[in-house]
Amino acid sequence: MAGANTKARSGRERVNYGPLAQWIGFNLRMAQESAFQAFSKLSKEIGERPGRFATLTLIGCNPGISQTVLSRASGRDKSSLTPVLEDLVRRGLVARKRTDHDRRTYRLVLTADGEQALARLNRCAKRHERNLDRIIGARDRKKFLQILKRIAAEIA
Amino acid sequence: MAGANTKARSGRERVNYGPLAQWIGFNLRMAQESAFQAFSKLSKEIGERPGRFATLTLIGCNPGISQTVLSRASGRDKSSLTPVLEDLVRRGLVARKRTDHDRRTYRLVLTADGEQALARLNRCAKRHERNLDRIIGARDRKKFLQILKRIAAEIA
DNA sequence: GCGCGATCGTTTGATATCCAACGATTGGAG
DNA sequence: CTCCAATCGTTGGATATCAAACGATCGCGC
Numbered sequence: 595m596a597g598a599n600t601k602a603r604s605g606r607e608r609v610n611y612g613p614l615a616q617w618i619g620f621n622l623r624m625a626q627e628s629a630f631q632a633f634s635k636l637s638k639e640i641g642e643r644p645g646r647f648a649t650l651t652l653i654g655c656n657p658g659i660s661q662t663v664l665s666r667a668s669g670r671d672k673s674s675l676t677p678v679l680e681d682l683v684r685r686g687l688v689a690r691k692r693t694d695h696d697r698r699t700y701r702l703v704l705t706a707d708g709e710q711a712l713a714r715l716n717r718c719a720k721r722h723e724r725n726l727d728r729i730i731g732a733r734d735r736k737k738f739l740q741i742l743k744r745i746a747a748e749i750a
Numbered sequence: 751m752a753g754a755n756t757k758a759r760s761g762r763e764r765v766n767y768g769p770l771a772q773w774i775g776f777n778l779r780m781a782q783e784s785a786f787q788a789f790s791k792l793s794k795e796i797g798e799r800p801g802r803f804a805t806l807t808l809i810g811c812n813p814g815i816s817q818t819v820l821s822r823a824s825g826r827d828k829s830s831l832t833p834v835l836e837d838l839v840r841r842g843l844v845a846r847k848r849t850d851h852d853r854r855t856y857r858l859v860l861t862a863d864g865e866q867a868l869a870r871l872n873r874c875a876k877r878h879e880r881n882l883d884r885i886i887g888a889r890d891r892k893k894f895l896q897i898l899k900r901i902a903a904e905i906a
Numbered sequence: 907g908c909g910c911g912a913t914c915g916t917t918t919g920a921t922a923t924c925c926a927a928c929g930a931t932t933g934g935a936g
Numbered sequence: 937c938t939c940c941a942a943t944c945g946t947t948g949g950a951t952a953t954c955a956a957a958c959g960a961t962c963g964c965g966c
Contacts, residue, residue: 612811
């Protein structure tokens, strides 16, 4: 079925991906999943979850940011952030401050411990990025990054 | 903190991404999420879930494939496939056959309805891919795809 | 034959995520 | 002033995923 036979599977475990092999969407998912798994393993070594990283970085670079703005920037629903921030606050990495002129929003800031945790995560991320750079190649890195950003920005 | 101030936020809702802006891993996640959302919307129009697509395609291209092989090919744990296949079988899109020489494994095949559902999903995917192609540009498409495949293959 | 490690699909339990709805709060229209 | 729509963070319900453990089955060595 479905035309497009690139290669029938031969001996053991050879799979025919058919048209999937040429589809950006599928390969984007596979690459992201692999990269995430790899980073997950690195960050587990220092006892942090990978999902915390973008959150801590964005709070660090934008002290006083609100949860809603943070959720949009990190590409997740604001309700997903509630348990994450609860955890980060409980562990003393992030502080929530109420403002007086608008008592609905929190202003999020890193604590000293939060800065340290972020620094540790940054070292992991650097190693991870070096691995990715090695695979992508310095020559194509800039263009690759640029295309990723265009996809994120324009497909919505 | 964290050095690297590309731009302080000014008026409304300007967020400083700091070093995140240059990281492949983060941008890979954002691009994948956006692309998946877009495809999700398209496939919802025809009443299918986006996760079913790779599954149906791989079964179609590899009639008789087992669940374990299918799970590895589609990049998901085999236990994630159990409810998906239950649903596809219940709706009559996929048939499971027991083999006589190995009664542990199923052999998965598409039914006629499954072929039709896949054809509908394929039309969605083509539209989706055209949008991605427009963003990426024909000139860079091949290289982009190649890099995605290398990441998926080599980072693990 | 027999037994035991490996494999297949499922179950179970834990996360992470989305979406819709909610209560509290704000700010603007009248 | 007084409402009322909009916004903020949370809650509740649904789905998707993984990892570990399980029962059934296989196949190999002996």
